[in-house]
Amino acid sequence: MPLRLRVDLDQQDSIELNPASAARLAVKWEDGLLIDVGRVRLSSRVAPVSMNVGGRIVLAQVSEHGRDCCQGVDGAISPVLLPFATIYWRREGAQAPTGSLFLPLDASPTTGLSAASDLPGARLRFSLSQQETVATAAAGATLSSQWKGHWAGPPRRVLVAFGVARPARTMTFERPGLLAGFRIDRLPVRLSDFAGDTKLPGDLLDADDVVVSHKLEHQHAWPAVTIGIDRLSRCAEIIYRAVPRSLTLHCAFDRP
Numbered sequence: 001m002p003l004r005l006r007v008d009l010d011q012q013d014s015i016e017l018n019p020a021s022a023a024r025l026a027v028k029w030e031d032g033l034l035i036d037v038g039r040v041r042l043s044s045r046v047a048p049v050s051m052n053v054g055g056r057i058v059l060a061q062v063s064e065h066g067r068d069c070c071q072g073v074d075g076a077i078s079p080v081l082l083p084f085a086t087i088y089w090r091r092e093g094a095q096a097p098t099g100s101l102f103l104p105l106d107a108s109p110t111t112g113l114s115a116a117s118d119l120p121g122a123r124l125r126f127s128l129s130q131q132e133t134v135a136t137a138a139a140g141a142t143l144s145s146q147w148k149g150h151w152a153g154p155p156r157r158v159l160v161a162f163g164v165a166r167p168a169r170t171m172t173f174e175r176p177g178l179l180a181g182f183r184i185d186r187l188p189v190r191l192s193d194f195a196g197d198t199k200l201p202g203d204l205l206d207a208d209d210v211v212v213s214h215k216l217e218h219q220h221a222w223p224a225v226t227i228g229i230d231r232l233s234r235c236a237e238i239i240y241r242a243v244p245r246s247l248t249l250h251c252a253f254d255r256p
Contacts, residue, residue, distance in 0.1 A: 003074040010127040011078035012112045014061040021074035022064035038166040038193035056083045067162040079240045087240040094236040095252035105245045123224045130228040138223035140189030141198035148174035167191045181253035182231040196221020
């Protein structure tokens with residue numbers, strides 16, 4: 001059965017399908033691992049498949065999590081699972097590139113593709129489907145420490161994956177820096193997701209303020225910043241190469 005898949009840099013090690021598309025496949029489904037979208041836990045089903053891509057047979061795994069992953073397509077696939085040495089994304093009408101950036105990539109079965117940043121410990125992910133650039137709590141703590149971060153505005157919610165919205169708040173920086181060549185002077189930070197033992201800055205409280213808190217289940221620290229369309233729309237071309245596994249960005253970058 002033909003499937004229309006979007007190639008996404010933030011996909012993991014299986015082909016993610018919308019439930020309606022998964023229901024059309026004649027495969028033997030099994031229960032998969034639980035996944036955490038922040039603190040929202042989703043069950044999954046997985047099945048082995050053989051996939052014909054451009055005349056090449058690829059063995060892979062499909063999964064679905066009971067929620068739509070993708071709009072306008074049947075599902076999404078990581079470039080790692082495709083039998084091509086090089087994959088290009090090009091944006092018509094993008095600003096003229098001011099430079100190129102080469103980023104070696106690491107692949108994880110749980111977090112997908114990521115690159116090192118100039119900040120020790122902070123990882124960079126890239127999403128061509130997520131509108132905003134967003135940091136996990138652990139990444140927000142790192143950025144706050146290095147760039148003197150402060151909260152700006154009230155808490156709100158940001159879409160993460162599978163239509164799940166998570167609590168976040170905008171952080172501004174007295175000494176903003178660059179991530180993947182883009183200036184980050186303000187950034188939504190997920191308030192309670194993947195903080196580990198790191199601490200986000202607190203608010204200055206008035207003497208009459210009453211603070212009510214509750215204890216959340218401890219999660220491991222995952223200091224990741226996902227670069228979204230708000231920055232990647234300034235890239236005329238993005239190139240993924242399988243060997244060495246890397247990403248090359250041709251974008252209108254900010255000056256240091």
